[in-house]
Amino acid sequence: MDLLPSAEQNQTIAAVAGYMADKLPVSRYQKLSYDAPELPGAAPREVASLGWLGFALDESQGGAGGTIADELLIAREVGRHLGPLWVTGGMLGARVAALAGDTALARRIIAGDAVVGFATAAQGSPASSDSPSGTIHLVGTEGAGYAVLVDEPGGVLIDLSKLQSQPRPSLERQLSLARAQLAPAAVAARLPAATGALFPRAAVLLAALQCGNAEATRDMSVEYAKLREQFGRPIGSFQAISHMVVDMALRCEQAWTQLCVGALSLMDAQRDARFHVSSAAVLANRAAIDNARANIQVHGGIAMTQAHNANYFLKRSHVVETLIGGSYLHLEAVIGSPVPGAQ
């Protein structure tokens, strides 16, 4: 029993953290124009060359043979910098394609030749039907060839070239949003729920993004509370501030340790894996959203503006909460589970 990363996993964390800080830091948002979404450009091929997108797929499918625990660690570092959604989109999209039997498409995704954003159902569960249809939102798909939609009944990989979509104003303006009618003709690959525990797997990766987000805002608040002075003292010396920051740190520990248990339970195919994953999803959503809100309060006026990064963390926390299926859905899974740990 060991909840901490191995030496090898720590190297992976350091490598991902180093790349993100160097090439895709959150400060990139300041250089984008407010109303224009971020385009993938050459980044997916470069990230693909580092092996992230197929890290946990079998070698026979073009992957590196790692585990969900490895993907979890990568996703947390990506989340810390509000990394592009096509990183986790690619991980999930490649899995849907590979497990659905389209190894060629899986390999193109892993190589960064096919870029995968996210889709989420406006209502209902399109993936439950043999001929998926319904109104969907496309999130972060500008410049992407595919979108992956994962919900309880399974996953579908959507070919965006076969879909008519209407751009919509986005909560997070640098992340594209569009509405579309899903038609069976646009489905490139479909995976039923029974295959590969896709929904809890997606929840683990998205919750890891939330944990990275929550830890980033915790760290921003800690640093600012040490530097910013009012009444002749650092604001971190005021308990009204420091105790708020302690609660941010506690939310991070709750979410991350539970997420590790969830990911490892899923890896071991334990009976209560879904309970642990959904518990983690709820706590990770809470950590990301509540910390992002608290971070704005700690920073004060400047954090209300586009000139400061704080607002991006808040907006992303709501985007990812939506993609993960929403906290209410996961609370339902938590209460609907058998007694956890019972033998």
Next chain:
Amino acid sequence: MDLSYTAEDRRFRGEVATWLHTNVPKEKRPPDGAEGCAFDRAWQRSQFDGGWAGISWPKEYGGLGLSAVRQFIWHEEYARARAPHIGMVFLAINQVGPKLMLEANAAQKDAHLPAILRGEEIWCQGYSEPGAGSDLAGIKTRGVVDGDHLVVNGQKVWTSYAQHSDFQELLVRTDPAAPKHKGITFIIVDLKKTRGIDIRPLELMSGGKHFAEVFYDDARIPLANIVGTLNDGWKVTMASLAFERGTAFTADQIDLAARVEALITYATEHPAPGGRRNAIEDDEFRRRLALARAEVAAMRAMTLATVSRIEREGKPGPEGSMMRLFYGALSQRICQLGMDLLGPERLELSPMAQGWTHPYLRTFCHTISGGSAQIQREIIAGRVLGLPRSR
């Protein structure tokens, strides 16, 4: 990263479960009082005779010297076997013992450590005073050296189980002129043999006499009972704090998880107060119960992280210092949820009633005693996050 246990650890779990299954007392622990005290002593003695006393104590002091993983396994099986709460033995086993191991001389260790393991010594604390709670170093109870004794005058308060204790770990001010952390002495008081000590139990809001006020009127305590040296008591007091943040509260956490499951069962069988359906069908109760379930799971995950960190690095990480803060608030939320679910049943107060009203009143101490939630936040802000001091 790995959730599975080694074959040896699994075998150990089996041994623990087997022993507990046979030896856990069949009767329920009586409420605090003389009967509860006798029960706690006997159960500790029974664990000693079975070879299970002092699971976290080093072998050289008669303990089992178990790894953090095995301590966790012990606590899990202990809770699963519905073994009784450690009760009045808690302080001696989890705080006094470790403190004496680190700071006491050979004679003091020999006098007390084996007796604690055998359940022969109940200990209480002598820390807080009416004027020194969160600001513990502000104590005013005086100790004046007179020959080979320390003569103590003053008052302590919030002393758990003082009326049942054999010994007290007492903090007194021996140098009023020194800076407040430098003039404090840590001394062992034999409560059964020392004259000039008056113990007055305080009744809790839940009923029962858990705490006491302790008054000292020229109480003469041998200088040989000083642990460490004169005026160096603050260091002795702080020595075992890290010890406390290991797995000592694991059984309480597991018990809380069982309480949540009991509430879920209750909610499937009873209507929501003022509602039309069973509570489990009511969206608000359903989500509150789900969140409680998720949070007790996270508490267990944080304990697993602490255990992992102790195994790897020899000491708990940040999650260790956050556990008390989390447990205190969560136990209150869960008991409040119980009160909300009960409806009119909640009006009945006795430890043996529906099992919620009494614990609800008791949980208020979880964010006050042993360092209030505010003090816990101060510790985390300073020592974990490195924020500037607030005073």
